[in-house]
Amino acid sequence: xxxxxxxxxxxxxxxxxxxxxxxxxxxxxxxxxxxxxxxxxxxxxxxxxxxxxxxxxxxxxxxxxxxxxxxxxxxxxxxxxxxxxxxxxxxxxxxxxxxxxxxxxxxxxxxxxxxxxxxxxxxxxxxxxxxxxxxxxxxxxxxxxxxxxxxxxxxxxxxxxxxxxxxxxxxxxxxxxxxxxxxxxxxxxxxxxxxxxxxxxxxxxxxxxxxxxxxxxxxxxxxxxxxxxxxxxxxxxxxxxxxxxxxxxxxxxxxxxxxxxxxxxxxxxxxxxxxxxxxxxxxxxxxxxxxxxxxxxxxxxxxxxxxxxxxxxxxxxxxxxxxxxxxxxxxxxxxxxxxxxxxxxxxxxxxxxxxxxxxxxxxxxxxxxxxxxxxxxxxxxxxxxxxxxxxxxxxxxxxxxxxxxx
Ligand code: SF4
Numbered sequence: 001x002x003x004x005x006x007x008x009x010x011x012x013x014x015x016x017x018x019x020x021x022x023x024x025x026x027x028x029x030x031x032x033x034x035x036x037x038x039x040x041x042x043x044x045x046x047x048x049x050x051x052x053x054x055x056x057x058x059x060x061x062x063x064x065x066x067x068x069x070x071x072x073x074x075x076x077x078x079x080x081x082x083x084x085x086x087x088x089x090x091x092x093x094x095x096x097x098x099x100x101x102x103x104x105x106x107x108x109x110x111x112x113x114x115x116x117x118x119x120x121x122x123x124x125x126x127x128x129x130x131x132x133x134x135x136x137x138x139x140x141x142x143x144x145x146x147x148x149x150x151x152x153x154x155x156x157x158x159x160x161x162x163x164x165x166x167x168x169x170x171x172x173x174x175x176x177x178x179x180x181x182x183x184x185x186x187x188x189x190x191x192x193x194x195x196x197x198x199x200x201x202x203x204x205x206x207x208x209x210x211x212x213x214x215x216x217x218x219x220x221x222x223x224x225x226x227x228x229x230x231x232x233x234x235x236x237x238x239x240x241x242x243x244x245x246x247x248x249x250x251x252x253x254x255x256x257x258x259x260x261x262x263x264x265x266x267x268x269x270x271x272x273x274x275x276x277x278x279x280x281x282x283x284x285x286x287x288x289x290x291x292x293x294x295x296x297x298x299x300x301x302x303x304x305x306x307x308x309x310x311x312x313x314x315x316x317x318x319x320x321x322x323x324x325x326x327x328x329x330x331x332x333x334x335x336x337x338x339x340x341x342x343x344x345x346x347x348x349x350x351x352x353x354x355x356x357x358x359x360x361x362x363x364x365x366x367x368x369x370x371x372x373x374x375x376x377x378x379x380x381x382x383x384x385x386x387x388x389x390x391x392x393x394x395x396x397x398x399x400x401x402x403x404x405x406x
Contacts, residue, residue, distance in 0.1 A: 033062065033063060034062070034065075036156055040149070040153065040154060040155060040156040041154065041155045041156070041327065042155070042156050042157075042158050043150070043155055043156070043157055043158070043323055043326065043327070044157070044158050044159055045157075045159055045193040045194050045197040045198070045319075046194075047062055047326065048193055048197075048319065048322050048323050048326055049192070049193050049194070051322070051325070051326040051329070052322050053340060053343040054338070054339065054340035054343040054344075054349070055329060055337055055338045055340070056337050056338060056339045056340070056351070056355055057343070057349055057351055058326065058329075059331060059334065059337045060350075060351040060354055060355075061350075061351070063331050064368070064374070065374045065375050066351070066354070066368060066372040066373070066374060067350070067372060067373055067374075067375055068350050068371060068372060068373075069370075069371055069372055069373050077117065077120060077121060077124075077179055077226050078179045080101060080117065080118075080121040081121050081124055081125060081177070081179050081224060081226075082162075082177055082179075083097060083101065084097060084098055084101075084121065084125040085125065085128070085162075085163075085177045085222075085224075086142050086143060086162070086163075086177075088125065088128075088129065088139075089139040089142040089162075089163045090139065090142050090394070090398060091139070091398070094125055094129075098118070098121065098122055098125070101118070101121075102114065102118040105117070105118065119231060120226065120227070120229070123229040123230075123231065123250070123253045124179075124224050124226065124229060126250075126252050126253060126256070127229055127250040127252055127253060127296070127299065127300070128224055128300055129252075130250065130251065130252040131250075131296045131299070131300045132300070136167050136168040137165035137166070137167055137173065137220075138165060138166050138167075139163055139164070139165055139398070140164045140165060140166050140172070140211060140213065140395075140398060140399045141161075141163070141164045141211055141395035141398055141399055142162065142163050142164075142395070143160060143161075143162065143395075144160070144161045144164060144207055144208065144211075144395055145158065145159070145160050145161075145207055146158070146159050146160075146161060146198065146201045146202050146205035146207050146208050147159075147201065147205055147206070147207065148200065148201040148203070148204045148205050149204075150320070150323065151323075151324070151327070155323070155327065157197065157201055157323075159194075159197060159198050159201055161174050161175075161176070161198055161202075162175055162176045162177050162222075163175040163176075163177070163222070164208075164211070164213070164216075165220070166213070167217075170214070171214075171216075171217040172213050172214055172215070172216040172217060173216055173217060173218055173219065173220045173304070174195070174198050174199060174202065174216050174218075174219050174220070175219070175220040175221075175222050176194065176195075176219070176220075176221055176222065177222050177224070178221055178222065178223050178224070179223075179224050179225075179226050180223060180224075180225060180226065181225070181226050181227050182225065183223050183225050183298065183299075183301055184223075186303055189221055189303070189305075190305070193319050193322070195219035195221070195305055196219075196307065196312060196315035196316070196319065197319050198219065199216060199218070199219060199307070199312065200312070200315075200316055200319070202215070202216060203215055211395065211399040212399060213399065217306060218304055218305050218306035218307065219304070219305045220302050220303065220304050220305075221302070221303040221305070222302050223300065223301045223302070223303070224299070224300055225298065225299045225300070228248070228298075228299050229248070229249055229250055229253055229299065230244055230248045230249050230253075231249070231253060231257055232244050232249065232254060232257050234261070239277075239280060240280065240283065240284065240287075246287060246290040246291050246294055247294070247298075249291070250291065250296065250299070251288070251291040251292055254287065254288065254291055255271065255288070258273075258284070262274060263275050263284065273285065334358065335358075339355060339359075353367050353371070354367055354368065354372075
């Protein structure tokens with residue numbers, strides 16, 4: 001996706017200066033507000049969501065266009081798993097990609113750090129693949145950018161959809177992969193802007209129309225739980241450690257481990273145990289049966305959200321109201337941009353050092369120059385670590401392939 005046309009409308013001070021502004025005038029389009037080549041302001045659901053959380057975060061991330069300067073894209077479970085699921089969604093070889101990511105990570109981080117992370121990401125996607133082996137959802141496109149004009153064409157809404165599926169009935173679902181240490185309550189995302197703004201956008205988005213699909217039936221939050229799937233270990237006596245219970249692993253992870261440790265072999269497609277000790281063999285047999293029949297919804301869950309036209313309209317109005325407030329917020333005097341102290345958890349906000357420096361010292365210019373880079377692309381989270389976007393042509397080709405198969 002090409003970033004928006006870059007126009008600095010007016011340089012914003014970090015704090016302190018108070019430009020003379022007419023009361024009631026709109027001061028939204030200052031600083032590095034992202035725009036298209038023909039001057040439309042660009043907004044995304046995450047801009048609106050983060051503005052509702054804390055206007056000051058929007059000030060740093062959008063109005064000043066600042067992102068933390070990173071030596072390399074952070075190696076997190078979330079980004080790693082996301083890349084593997086994207087590869088799986090487009091019909092690629094996620095294991096080969098995993099190997100590439102592991103090699104890259106080994107060159108960039110400490111080996112022990114990489115080994116644990118790589119194993120966990122592999123276990124999650126291996127298990128995801130198995131849990132959803134009988135799924136009736138066919139991936140149609142991944143990483144699709146969708147756009148729809150708002151406010152009589154003055155503003156362009158832009159979103160990036162992780163995955164688009166079609167089910168056995170021909171119904172289309174937009175999806176988003178989410179990783180969490182504990183899966184949230186079903187209602188956690190019910191009020192979020194993400195799903196309904198995407199559903200609203202695809203009704204007119206050229207990128208979606210090009211796929212030749214009907215309007216989606218709904219949205220799926222596709223959850224994976226992290227830190228929940230463990231690889232078995234051997235005791236010093238060569239027995240399987242009893243510390244790991246069936247609730248702490250999955251059938252494919254346990255099975256692959258048995259094969260790697262020469263306790264199982266596959267003969268003409270059949271799994272055969274190669275354990276001589278009868279007690280150990282009985283333990284493994286029972287473990288495998290439990291794994292086969294256990295419920296995996298505590299690790300993998302898909303929440304499907306479907307809305308009536310009336311609900312969608314109420315959601316649209318709610319989103320538009322917050323978007324309008326974002327666009328008309330007065331950014332002129334940085335000291336007046338509000339801070340929401342409830343949103344300050346270190347993990348969620350990247351701007352704590354700036355907000356503290358601005359409040360305590362009256363400027364954060366040194367921190368901005370040394371620890372941040374500037375971007376005008378609201379979808380660019382790591383501007384100095386650009387990611388190759390999935391091409392539109394490849395999404396259209398995938399959609400055609402699926403249609404021809406049916
Ligand atoms: S640190 Fe807190 S107040 Fe400052 S921008 Fe972040 S969320 Fe807002």
